[in-house]
Structures are given as structure tokens and as C-alpha cells.
Amino acid sequence: MIHDATFDFRASARRTLTLEQQALNELIDKLDVSFDHACRTLLECRGRIIVTGMGKSGHIARKMAATFASTGSPAFYLHPGEASHGDLGMVTEGDVVIALSNSGETQEITGLIALFKRLGAPLISLTGRPHSTLARYSDVHIDAGVSREACPHDLAPTSSTTAALAMGDALALALLEARGFSPEDFALSHPGGTLGKRLLLRVSDLMHGGERLPCVPAGSPLRVALLEMTRKGMGFTCVVDEHQRLVGVYTDGDLRRTLDQRGDFDLLKVDDVMTRGGKTAAPDMLAAEAVRIMEDNMITALAVVEAGCPIGALHMHDLLRSGVI
Template sequence: MTANADFAFRASARRTLDLEQQAVAALAAKLSDDFDRACQLILTCQGRVVVTGMGKSGHIARKIAATLASTGTPAFFVHPGEASHGDLGMITPKDVVLALSNSGETSEVTALLPLLKRMGTPLVSMTGRPGSTLARHAEAHLDAGVEREACPLDLAPTSSTTAALALGDALAVALLEARGFTAEEFALSHPGGSLGRRLLLKVEDLMHGGDRLPSVPLGSPLRDALLEITRQGLGFTCVVDGANRLVGVYTDGDLRRTLDQHGDLRPLRVDDVMTRGGKRVRPGMLAAEAVKIMEDNRITALAVVDDDDRPIGALHMHDLLSSGVI
């Protein structure tokens, strides 16, 4: 077969997208009491959701299992062919099985029905045919039927797999909302991703403390403050009173203003030119909150203080960048 250089590729793509969009849009009208029953079965499940499917439906089933697992519903995928050859032992009566098959007659999937019934494991089916074997033997059936595939031959699973994927997402999100699943809980199952870093890392995990904390006493010559900024390399220094409480900060930006306003820096003390008060954060604050304070105030570093306003650390924008928080 030779390629046609004049073929209307974009027109074909638009037709495919239109058909798949229509297939997804039609799902809302197909939602019934069975969707509620499926959600209740899963919410009251004492085990896990075992998702299964063959061929293209199996690929969609894997994705649905992954989405459920990452949004608060413990789930995993079992290949139906392997289930009949030993992997059925992974399924228990406390689980719920979610089985996908567009026809509802896939032999590898329907072969599991007698075994699931014998174990008493609840079955939720997702098919394109409400009258199919799989649909009739399920405690709840999710109708993912489509009028036609986007494939011009109406053969390759296209619209049907898109619809099943969207319906799986709808199920996962409904369960997520019913559980009151939070962003922090999501982050716990995604610790290696950027979201996990933003939601789990705290200021105390990234701050510089001990000998790396830049600090000078109130009344110090400005020269000492500049030396401290240079020595620590964080772009600022804390200024503390006799009780070691934070009374201000002196930054690179303050130095530029000092140079504009004073011809001779030698007689100046840090008290004369520091930013009184200064922005500060607590060690238990989320690093993402510290980012917002920096962005809102256009600063690159923050003092970290304890409950008595005594500096215990310093946080720099570079630390947030290198950790992946921003």
C-alpha cells in the first residue's frame, strides 16, 4: 500500500476527535443507580479493587487501577488469562472485582465468573452491552457503550476505549470526593513527584541552621553585617537583640539602598539601615507556603524562627529550586 501525500490528515483527526468527544459526552445519560451501587460496593470494600480486562480493555483497566490506587482506593490489575492459571489466588472474598470488556463476552473474563461467585467476591462490570453475560452477572454494571468506533472500519477499539477510560476516571473521582481525599494524601502516594515535594516538604527540611545561620547582634557595625552576609552566602543576615530574638534583617537589597543614601558606610551600624521586623517563617510551615511569601514580597531568603521569635535557620530560594518545590 502506498501513502497518499494529498491525504487530509487533519480532517481525519478532527473526525476521530469529534466521534470520541461524542462518545464521552453520551456517558452522562447512561449513568444509573448501578453507578451508585458500584461506588457503595467499593467504599465498603474491606479489601482492594481488582481490575481486569483483556486486550485493549486490559490496557484501560491497568490505567483505571493506577488512578484508583493514587486517589485513595487501593487497587491493582490482574490479567484475566493469568488469573485462570494461578493468579486468581490474588483475589479474596473481601475484594471487589471491576471487569472491563466492550462486548461483555470476552472468554478470558467470563471464565472468572463461576470462581468469583463461589468465593462471594462482588463484581462490577464495565461493558458496552448491558445485556451481555458479564453485565448480567455483575452486582453493578457500568454502561460504556458507544454508537460506533472512530475507526472507519468500526473495528479497532477507539471510541469504546476512550469512553471506558473516561468512565473509569468518573468512578475514581466520585470515590475520591466521597472519601474526602485530600491533596496531602495524594502527595503521600506520589512522594517522588513535584506535587509530593510541594506538599510534603517543610521549611525545616530545607533550611540552613547551626553554623550556616547568618546572624549579627543589634548595634553591630555595618561592616560586620556585610562580612556575615558574604561568609554565609545566603544574601542576608538576621539581626538579633540581647535575648537572641529577631528584630530585623539586612539583605543585599538593603545594601543597594544604603549605597544610594549614604556616601560613607564606615560609621553606620546595622540598626540604622536594616529592615525592621523582616519576613519570617516557622520550621513546621510547608515549603510551598514559604515560596508564596518570597514571591509576594519579591525576596529570595527568609529567617526561620521558633515560637519565641529566635532565629533557628535560614531558607533561600535556591534551596526551594534545588529540591523541586518550585
């Protein structure tokens, strides 16, 4: 095949993206009561959501099953070719099946319809042909048809697979919202990655407490506060009253301001130059929230306070080491 050196690749890309965008717009207009019925059927599922599809639809089905599973709806992909050779045993009472086929006539899929019915598994189909065999024998049919493929020959599955993928996301996220699925719930199925750490780690998991907490009594000479900052290496020290309640913090920034004012370190008390109150975090606060406080206030450490008393200290380095940022 001879390559045309003058071919406009970007024009081809714009055409493809425009056609696929149009396909998604058409999909929005096709949403009807069938989508509601499908969502209710999935919400009432007592088993797993089983997604099946052949060829390119199979690739979309795999992704759809993964999205359901990670957003609170137990699901897996069933290969239709393997299903008729033993894998149908994966389908149990209480499961719901979602079948993808743009034509609605894929033999590997239509050949399973009677078996799904015999097992009592509700069948939801996504096709591009509402009058196809698969659509007619489904309990719920969602029209995911497109006016044309993005392929210039209108052959290769492109717009149709994009539409099916988007409809799968729409179903999964509708269920997520209906269930009140929270970020913490999401993190439980993603504990090993950065996402899980960002969502699950709390300030109490990372803070320095006990002997590692930098703290001096109010009225202490400034030099005492500086020694405490140096020993604990947190870049600040808490200042507490006689009841161990936080009254302020003395930070590296406060030290620079003290130097600028040329104060007499032998005469100054920490109370004279500290930041009163200061920015704090609660122990049960998500670590990601603590990051936002630090970033918004351009600081690198926080006192962790409970019932008005400092119980720990959190530094930006701790958040970096943990993978939260």
C-alpha cells in the same frame, strides 16, 4: 499501500477528537444511581480492588488499577486469561472486582463470573451493552457505551476505550474525595519523584540553623551585618532584639538601596537601613509554600521563625538542590 500526498491529517485528527469528546459528553448523561452504588461498594471494600479486562480493555484496566492504587485505594490488575490458570488465587475474601468489556461477552471475562461469585467478591462491570451477559450477572453495572467508535470503520476500540478510561478516573477520584485523601497522602505513594518531594518536604528539612543562621543584634554597625552576610552566604541576615525576637532583615536588596543613597557605612547602624519585619516562613510549612512566598515577593531567601524568633534560613538554592523546583 500508496500514500495520498494530499491527505488532510489535521481534519482526521479533528474528527477523531470530536467523536471522542461526544462520547465523553454522552457518558456524563448516563451517570445514574449505579455509579453511586459502585462507589459505595468500593468504599466498603475490605481487601483490594481487582481490575480485569482483555485486549484493549486490559490496557485500560491496568491504568485504572494504577490510578486507584495511587489515590488511596489498594488495587491491582488481573489478566483474565491467566486467572483461569492459577492467578485467580490472587482474589481473596473482601476483594471487589471491576471487569471491563465493551461487548460484555468477552469469553475470558464471562468465564470468570461464576468463580468470582463463588469467592464472594462483588462484581462491578463497565460495558457498552447493559443487556450483555457480563452486565446481567454483575452486582453493579455501569453503562460506558458509546454511539460509535472514532475509527472511520467503527471497528477499532477508540471512543469506547476513552470512555472506559474516563469512567475509571471518575470512580477513582470520587473515592479520593469521599475519603478526604490529601496531597500528603498522595505523596506517600510517590516519594521517589519530584512530586513527592514537592508535597512532603518541609522548610525544617531544608533550612540552615545553628551556626549557619545569619544573625546580628539590633543596633549593630552596618559593617558587622555585611560581614555576617558574607560569612554565611545566604544573601541576608536576621536582626534580633535583646530577647532574640526578629525585628527585621538586611538583604542584598537593602545593600543596593544603601549604596544608592550614598550612606556613610562607618556611621550607619543596621537598624537604619534594614527591612523591618521581612518575609518569613514557619518550620512546619511545606517547602512548596516557601517557593510561592519567594516567587510572589521576588526574593531568594527567607528567615525561618518560630515563636517570633529566627531559628533558620532558607535559600532558593536549597529548594533547587532538593528538587522542589
